[in-house]
Amino acid sequence: MAGGDPILAVRDLRVRFRTLDGVVEAVKGVNLQVNAGETVAIVGESGSGKSQTMMAAMSLLASNGSATGAVDYRGRNLLELSKRELNRIRGSRISMIFQEPMTSLDPLYSIGSQLMEPIRRHRKLGAKEARAEAIRLLDLVRIPDPQRRFKSYPYELSGGQRQRVMIAMALANNPDILIADEPTTALDVTVQAQILTLLAELQQKLGMAIVFITHDLGIVRRFADRVYVMRAGEVMEEGETEQIFAEPRHSYTKMLLAAEPSGRKEPPPNGFPVILEGRNVEVTFSIGGGFLSGPPMILRAVDKVSLALRQQQTIGIVGESGSGKSTLGRALLRLLPSEGVVWLGVKDISKADREAMRPLRRQLQLVFQDPFGSLSPRMTVGQIVTEGLLVHEPALSRAERDRRAAEALQEVGLDPAMRNRYPHEFSGGQRQRIAIARAMILKPRVVVLDEPTSALDRSVQKQIVELLRNLQSAYELSYLFISHDLAVVRAMADYIIVMRQGRVVEQGLTDDIFDNPREEYTRTLMAAAVDAKRFRLGKLEPVEQRK
């Protein structure tokens, strides 16, 4: 057991927010404890109050929030400290890393100067020593060539490297506690694995406690000593990681553990016709260039990719960010200019212009990743869902459209009475259902699903996957399922294309790819995603697989 004396104890913490609809209690009397040197995970779905608990402990709540209760750090109640005293602890004894490495670094300063700032502030070092210390830290988090990288700006680094810099900043003053709020959620699986390994190693080396806030149970199992499961502002269950996974007591924990999308999709029978086919599809972007800046840089986002999608087939396109998988999907729908040939049925649509494409659009639909961004905030749900009907069936009366909207919402499992509400009044999963209803109301033949489940909680993901599967069999749909989440792809797709840097690395039937990956890259991807090995160095033996 890696735990020492308790150093952080949260007692009966309550967080309230004043909103237009009155006071909302986000955290309702949470008790938790962090011991020196251990890793504690706080798990919960979005809205469970897991982040707000830690934000309140650090006095980082939004201006309309207030916290009561006690947060004891080595005998002092953090909630009662003055800002000045708090700042001596924040960033020094307790530090934080956040989910978005893009926005937590200031784009105007080099990473070196951003690293030196906490060092100089808290340790009162001179510029020269602080510099040496910053370079040591960059080396510690395994940034290659730290001397040179010291002068780099955040935009010059990849997401994973930025997260490493964030970790270096958090570790700058040898904290007792490192609070990591979804530190790997925005990263690709392989990078995620590297960051987690790094965190585990650093903990081994430096001995700080880690509070790990996440929604991903897979990571928790491989990373944490103890787990707190939160739901709706309350701790549902707590315990040793192994114990929680082996015999969860609370029904909510059981539900979370069972929330991994399951089931397999059978490939369509051989006789089914090819509906959408692309041959040697190529998408290039030119970056820069212009009147005075010389020839533009050509970026080949999709490089001669061919695929054939048959009726009722689901092709999963897998790859890390920047692999060109989303671009390919949009190119096939003719939403981006591309080279190569695309057939819809027997019709060559690769040369069709806007006007010619319009009547064909109802057969080709798209569902996006971000259910917040893909619905116009100024329209009611009914208007959003029926917008396609305005284009493709302009003769429909208003009442008729209203009826169709109600039907479509019912079909995706939403209450049709909600159709005069606005998107912001719905949860993430409900919004994704709305986006699906918008695509389905046109009775399309092909739907491109661009990471439709990535922004959702696991339990919601499972429901959306089931909804999509039911719709597929009901309407003989063909899906192009783009995702980086291999567990979901496995449950959805019968055929898989693995992409990297715009090229197809490997393709084949789902089970073949998962069970016998031929290419090295595919194997790395699988290992990072599915491996049950623990990251902690002391415990390299695999944890027993959950049944």
Add this chain to the structure above:
Amino acid sequence: MTELAITHAVPGRSFWGDAWARLRANRAAMVSLVYLGLMAVACIVGPLLVPHQYTTIYPDYVRIPPSLSPYPKPEMIETALGDVLKRMRVDVKEWRQESDRIFVTITSSREIDERNTRYIDRSDTFDDARVEEKSPDGKTMVMSAAIKQQHFLFGTDNTGRDLLSRTLMAGRVSLAIGLLAGVVAVVIGVVYGATAGFLGGRIDEAMMRVVDVLYSLPFIFFVIMLVVFFGRNFVLMFLAVGAVLWLDMARIVRGQALSIRRQEYVQAAEALGVSRTGILARHIVPNLLGVVVIYMTLLVPQVIILESFLSFLGLGVQEPMTSWGVLISAGAKNIGTANWLLLFPAFFLVSTLFALNFVGDGLRDALDPKDR
């Protein structure tokens, strides 16, 4: 089943409903909004209720200070009477005041015409002049006249016009110019900017270069040219001010349109096959409106100031029509001798601008609720 559902559609809380609720919670903005409403009502209805026309000149009351008690003051009566009688070319034997009437005995070497009472009526101070007694030879006469009680709450200006009615009238003009030129600028700016931002590419480049060219024209020079060619004209003011201010609007709207165009809901609409005008009308413009409303409330004060500035220079509204800028300009010249000529119009202008800015700020917070 669906039949049942259709009868029970739950109304949602729209974006604007939300914004209104947030705005209502903002006390400064609400007070300002009420103040602006009162100011608008006062400027529209006020000139009809004030007993003085904004063009009427009271020669007896040139540059009198503001006062709550009615004019004429007791000491002014004798001067006014002296002036009148001088014009009648008669001598005063004696005069006395009984409550609100005066009785004056006049003599002359020749016979006095009864129609001379007219001279008294013509004065701003007296009213209802009558001949009370007449000596048999007609050379001595007793006339009586009522003292006309008049209020000048804001005092009068250099030519003896009531400042209250002029200030309200000026408010009418300034607010109208502010609102109309604001609307002109917003309409041109939104249409132009949204089109440029949405179409993008070369068209955007070309349209924005036109804006740059217009930006480089010096504004005052532009207005002087317009005035030279078309003469001084109220409508021209709207055009000139509106034509210059839409440029800012166009730039802001274009930037917004560019970012909205990249939003996924616009891509989704494209994937649905919605036409460009459909996307512009259903997605881009409604999502722009928040910014536009905010900018409009900040644009109106800008227009009012510009108009005041032009009028101050003598290029704007012409006498006897007036605006706050004109009044302030006149007031500034008399700051030593008659400071109320500056204080009242300046207070009206400044408080209105304050209120507009508070409302603008409140709207920005209400429409764009980021955690502050």
